[in-house]
Amino acid sequence: MVRPGPGRPLGSRLVGGAAPAPRRAVRAGTRGPRLVPRPQPRDDRPHDARARRTPPPPHVRPVRAAATPPWADVRDPAGAGRVADRHRASLDGDTTADVVVVGAGATGLWTAYYLLEADPAIDVLVVDASTVGEGASSRTTGWCAARFPVATETLASRYGAAAARELRAALRDTVVEVGGVTAAEEIACDFAYGGHLVLARTPAQSARLAEAVASARRWDDEVEPLDADEAGTHLRAAGTRTAAWTPDSARVQPRALATGLARVVEQRGVRVAERTRVLRVSPRAVVTDQGTVRCRHVVHATGATPPGVPGTGRAGAATDAVAIATEPLPAPVWHELGLAHGTTFSVASRRAVHGHRSADDRLVLTARAGAPAPSGAHARLRAALVDLFPSLATRAVTHAWRWPLDVARDGYASVGVDPAAGLAWTHGHAEDGTALANLAGRTLADLLTGTSSALTRLPWVGHRSPAWPPGPAATAMLTAAAWRAAWSDRTEQPASRPRTSRG
Structure with a gap:
């Protein structure tokens, strides 16, 4: 659903920043070549040409199989046809929003969902260089577990035992939260508890x-x-x-979760612009290849933090x-x-x-x-x-x-907001992204709306990981x-x- 543009009241719950000028909506209809899907570079072949040619053990035959997950062609139960065929419009020129979420993966969509839960009047725009359900979070195996990338003892040594225990409790609750939301919103993503x-x-x-x-x-x-x-x-x-x-673990079909979340947030008024590549993120503005978006807050939700997010450097690799x-x-x-x-x-x-x-x-x-x-x-x-x-x-x-x-680099996942610059981020989820995406979305929503909660006091909030070295050193x-x-x-x-x- 596309919400009215000029004259619509902006969300009242967001923290800081002047209200942007009236926006233009993302148009759902076809309008020339801007809406024609462009081929995206893929880097998911089983035998990547960039990879080292290390032969497998002689007793093991090489695997020859489809280079996509079995759920790559999953059908959206609430839509028509293959999910991959349901293309959304690209951004149609310059526009405005209260919050721009960069990345239509699990983290970005959970953030949009909980922002609207906090305040239905917030104008949220999600942009993605590809399409919903095509990113890394939809290629995971869907292990939703109460896990964190570093040991709890490591957390306790840095932030104290009480803070570490609170994070453990929040992670256990997150598995339940994902199951509860998918059931309440009727997202058919094969969520199943099993430990x-x-x-x-x-x-x-x-x-x-x-x-x-x-x-x-x-x-x-x-x-x-x-x-x-x-x-x-x-x-x-x-x-x-x-x-x-x-018992604190479940299985979920990640692509169906992403497409289901996209359907839910769009029904609540979130705009999702696909095939819109972000060129630069700066305070209160996102420059894309389809236009510039002026906003109060930018949420970077695509993994490794890009240049332009202050204080983080190259925090993810x-x-x-x-x-x-x-x-x-x-x-x-x-x-x-x-x-x-x-x-x-x-x-x-x-x-x-x-x-x-x-x-x-x-x-x-x-x-x-x-x-x-x-x-x-x-x-x-x-x-x-x-x-x-x-x-x-x-x-x-x-x-x-x-x-x-x-x-x-230090193994920590982290989430944070710079209110002065209007920039928010989360990174370092590693193998634990299915659950951490939900926890990050809830936490970012509280931080962006100025809500003081148990989530905003968790030890991963505001954590600063050291930057990876430039060039190929991080890969090595x-x-x-x-x-x-x-x-x-x-x-x-x-x-x-x-x-x-x-x-």
Whole structure:
């Protein structure tokens, strides 16, 4: 829905800044070449030409599969036809808004949603260089968990135990919040609670997992340690020694979540301009290739922070995550594996592997791979799949894709607002972006409307991560960290694993 332009009262809840001049609406109809979708560069091939040509192990066949997630062609239950075919208009010349959100991914759309929850009169414009549901947040595997990129002890050492405990509670509540909103707004995104299972398959992993369980309990997290037989009631993976289970996790289909949120916020008056590339962000203005938007506040919600956001520098850098999905598996196979819908799992290795059962009964596996991911990353992930579940050796991998992770140099995720400049940001979500996008959206809405709340006092608000070095140095640092983790896992691997009673 496009709201009236000139003469419409501006939102009264926003903090600071003079009201912009009356705006022109984004036009929904066709108007010449500006509304013709332009091809966007893609960088999601399984064998990226930029990647190092590291061959996979000789016993693993290279993965040849679709370079997109299985849900790339998901249909919008409230729309018509493929989501990818439902193009929105680009920005049509200069305009104004109260808040401009740069990025129509999960973080940007959650921010728009909660701004309208706080004050329905706020005029919000969301701009994206591509289309809704095409960004990195829609290519994740949809693990929605009460997780933060750095350990709780690290948070406590810097911000105090009470602040760390408050953040843990907020993260647990976030999983519930995502489920509640998707149900209330009738967003059909396959949200399913099921908890999370961490598997330990070596003595070193078991020791680390025991320490993690003890730590989680100190911070009031509900975690249950399991032996191999007990772990088998959740998932029967080969070589499991010990495990731990927590209820604070769910599975969601990320693209359907993004397209559903876009539908909801548009119905409430938010304007979404697709295929509108931001050229420059400055205080109270966003310059795009389709026109300039003058506003009170700009929210940067696309990952790594660009130049122009004061005090942050190059706070985020991108490293690749890779994922594979099997063909849909029949019921007898799932009975053998024991994994229920909604239950996610990971391995307590240095280079963690995460997985879940998709709504259409595929087994999806993902891991951080480097910057950029080496060409054999998908084949190695398939090898990890067969190592965990030998019975899947003959099952086809039909999809193999990648996406960039936004990683801060000190590991922290952060969110903040500079009221004087009218600039807001969030970055560093890494693998935990599905839940952190929601928490960031709620927090930014409170900060922008001047609402003092428990969220605005969380320790990640206003955190300043050190800048990454310029040029290829950041890529080299991230790649070295990934290889160190992989080397540690190889040195911890025993010659043979113990036989367990299950799996």
